[in-house]
Amino acid sequence: MLNSGRLRLLSLLETLGTVRAVAEATHLSASTVSQQLAVLETETRCRLLERAGRRVRLTPAGLLLARRGREILDQMAEAEAELHALNDEPIGAVRLGVFQSAIWTLAVPAATRLATTHPRLHLELIELEPHESGPALRSGEADIIVTTTDYVGLSWGADLEIIPLGADPIVLVLPRGHPLASRTTVNLAACEDETWACDRPQSYMADLTVRLCREAGFEPRVACRFSNYLMLLRHVESGRSIALLPALAVTPDHAVVTRELGTPVHRNVTIVVRRGTTQRAAVNAVVAALRDHPEIQGLSAPTRHPGPGQHSPVS
Incomplete structure (x- = not known):
């Protein structure tokens, strides 16, 4: 039987690249991470890692399980939320990564309203600039991010759902x-x-x-x-x-x-979530609070995303 904690370590390894980086992200020792990944190999009866010099890299089986594992972890979180909220009440913890200039103008007002409308929802705000938020979302360190998809250093694939807020x-x-x-x-x-x-x-x-x-x-x-x-x-x-x-x-x-x-x-200001989490009541409530408030009236209508290395004029 697959262990969710070990699946998360494997998914983080695919995102972060090294056992040391995974250890730092999870506040574990590198040896503990390596041991847990070895146990996962035993559980799956598959070779998930291979040596590449001083580092390890994922085998094809490891890559498959890391990506499937992220989907499994999202589905588990969704199932837990549904079990705790059969009446569709948003409940539980949601981690929202926000770039600095949107913390007080967008995130804090949304959190204040949610505290009144959904008191059993705990919203944790994390300052993440655009070059940090995409990797954090993919690794599961954030459930939702407010960012800009104009940042040329990141790719936005089909695994992510992009919800435009406006042009800043x-x-x-x-x-x-x-x-x-x-x-x-x-x-x-x-x-x-x-x-x-x-x-x-x-x-x-x-x-x-x-x-x-x-x-x-x-x-x-x-x-x-x-x-x-x-x-x-x-x-x-x-x-x-x-x-x-x-x-x-x-x-x-x-x-x-x-x-x-x-x-x-x-810059195009957007909400981004992982596909597969959009049906969670708590995530939906946070997305709705970010989209439906007066603070975004200062943003102009969203525009078509520019190509790499380009910037678009304000309409």
């Missing part, structure tokens, strides 16, 4: 009194001599900032890199930098001004 414009953020603040729109070429505040390297917004500046003909001179948008906005407030940020990230309580770009750019 990328804006230029300036200190109050900055000379460029007198313009209605700003072409990035005018920012060649400016100093920039950026997100972490290889994150969605850091990559986008570099790409747009290079398209405008210059390399941005970066003064600071903060994963926390509050710190980044405070740096801009001080007059020591400018930044590119999603409009959702800039709230009225910051002493900055925002200007549209001469060539408009946006």
Whole structure:
């Protein structure tokens, strides 16, 4: 009989790539993970792993079981929810991964409403930027993510259900009194001599900032890199930098001004869930709460997803 815990370890190995990474994700020792995978091989009477230098990799049988195992785990979670909620009451824990700028504008208001409408549903919020949320969803560390499918570093396959929320414009953020603040729109070429505040390297917004500046003909001179948008906005407030940020990230309580770009750019904000979990009452309730609230009225209508390496203008 298959063990759900060992199935999860095998699925994580397929996603994360190494036994050490699986051990860190599950707070187990690497030797414990290896032992449990060996037990799974005995249970299935199949060779699931093979050595590749110092690492192990999945055999064809291991790949098959890892992918089927993820489906089995989702079905088990769905069955448990159904058994606990025969009256269709959303119940249990749902892990929602959200990029930073949507936490207070989208996720927290949805969680507040759910606490009133579905008190037996426990919503756990996890900050996950676009380059982190896709892998977390596939590995089962998140049940739902709010992300952008414009991030070119990820593929969105048939195993995922994508639910559009809207288009969030990328804006230029300036200190109050900055000379460029007198313009209605700003072409990035005018920012060649400016100093920039950026997100972490290889994150969605850091990559986008570099790409747009290079398209405008210059390399941005970066003064600071903060994963926390509050710190980044405070740096801009001080007059020591400018930044590119999603409009959702800039709230009225910051002493900055925002200007549209001469060539408009946006990101498509979406909800993504694994196929097979969409029928769980708790997951459905969270998706409905994210879609049906006034906070998304600031987003424009979703647009067609651009091709790799492209960005679409705001409608």
